[in-house]
Amino acid sequence: MSVSLPRPEIAHARTSDAATDAVTPGAAIPSATLGAATPSAAAPDAAAKLAALRARLQELGSVLVCYSGGIDSAFVLAVATVELGERAIGMTAVSPSLAESERLDAQRLAAELGAQHRLVESHEIERAGYVKNDPDRCFHCKTELYEIAEAKRVEWQLGWVLNGTNVSDLGDYRPGLEAAKHAGALSPLVELGFTKADVRAAAKLLGMRIWDKPAAACLSSRIPYGTEVTRERLAQVGAFEAALRELGFKQLRVRWHERIARIELALSELPRLAEPGVREQAVLAGQRAGFTYITLDLAGYRTGSHNEVLPSRRLPLLG
Template identity: 35%
Template sequence: MSEKYIELVSYLKGLKRVLVAFSGGVDSTFLLKAAKDALGDNAAAVTVNSPYIPSWEIEEAKEFTEKMGIKHDFIKVGIIDEIKNNPSDRCYLCKKALFSMIKEKAINEGFDYVIDGTNLDDIKDYRPGIKALNELKIVSPLLECKITKSDVREMSKDLNLLTWNKPAGACLLTRIPFDTRLEIDDINRIEKAEKYLRDKGIAAVRVRSHGDLARIEIDPTIRDQLFNTDFLDEISRKLKEYGFKYVTIDAAGYKMGSLNS
């Protein structure tokens, strides 16, 4: 086992009893595994189930905790009033509201800390949600132990976690431009479109929604997979079935946070 993992497990042991904010992504899966190794049944998971979290993420989260024998609860929420128009500080407002709910649950159930999977690389990116975590005193063990995203993937592979090479994920609201009214139908068609493309073998994909127009971003290294007229026709047909009027491919490929600009 790597020294960094041993250090992380040691750090987690000092937290005594923790509730892990668990999305089912690369970082939170790795953190939950480490918390289980460090604390056994004194580590539990909670997942937010909302319209803007892809359903496959919820299912994968369930499967992992069932396999690991970890106590796992869900907090079901809708689109909170503060973010219904997708303001530029949406991530901060959303994190503040959701983690307040998680923290209340933790207090009521006797947990010492709420922990999340923020890693060292996250503080180099535009992540307004981190401000909310700091205000609520949420603990980020990966950040505290100076663990990067590449560290997480490398150690996840050593631990035989299926998420070691899982593409980076983000809530579906990141596909919608700021200052746009959030509608459940729009979110649903984005989820359907991305699931369709994932099922076609395009794992790293974002379907950005600009009104009636879908802008597909995929990993730049696999853009040639789309250079097939029959496949392009099928993509166009399927996404129009989901409710888009126009379907486009972003020539530059996927870029994390492309709507932040």
């Protein structure tokens, strides 16, 4: 199904042009819009965990899902839409740290799901702790997110704020999880023991086309700890990543190191960047984005590579 959407005006508490009528609660997710279901590929307990998630959402009654467009939050929103209909709303926070491609993808997917979807502005860039970019940066960003979500939950007369955190997220250094705990946000996938593999298997069981979508972190994660996050630096990284995607690269990160751009690609895509025509276009794109030196990280793509320099991934967040 091809969905063509105009760019909506971003407004506090306004339903975006991507929002569509919710499906009937308890109905099957329409395979025509989500793709062909392949239950045989699901993990053995995916169906059981999916049933438990359905029951948990019915128990909650009405929810605001902090929805980024990634597979985890999209999965929660999809099931919530089926079970709760208009009593489930996906909220996407738009700021300079959200790549334009991610915003558009989130809107398209919400429309395909038939989900209620609203865009709100977030202002983490105005928080000193976020701009300072210490290792607890995500705590300040997520604090902003959950404060907005709680205000919208009350305004939209919903019962609970949910996120898409799963059990696999608990192993890395993720200060945003501390913010969720402080805010009282619920993590139903953690409650029910969903790993990342379980989420993908259950999403595939439902026929969701993004069941294998690569992880996507906000643009501020491309800037080394201790280097201030600015609108200009976020725009620089976002522009170069968008150009690389236009060249056909799928799983990538551009890490910001002042005049140097460090490109991380999936190992399977590394040889293609070395092709003369592609290499020249990539270099020009990086220079247009404001970098002087364009480098390739031979270790390839991995999430949280800036965390590799931390002495411990479980640093204390609060005194």
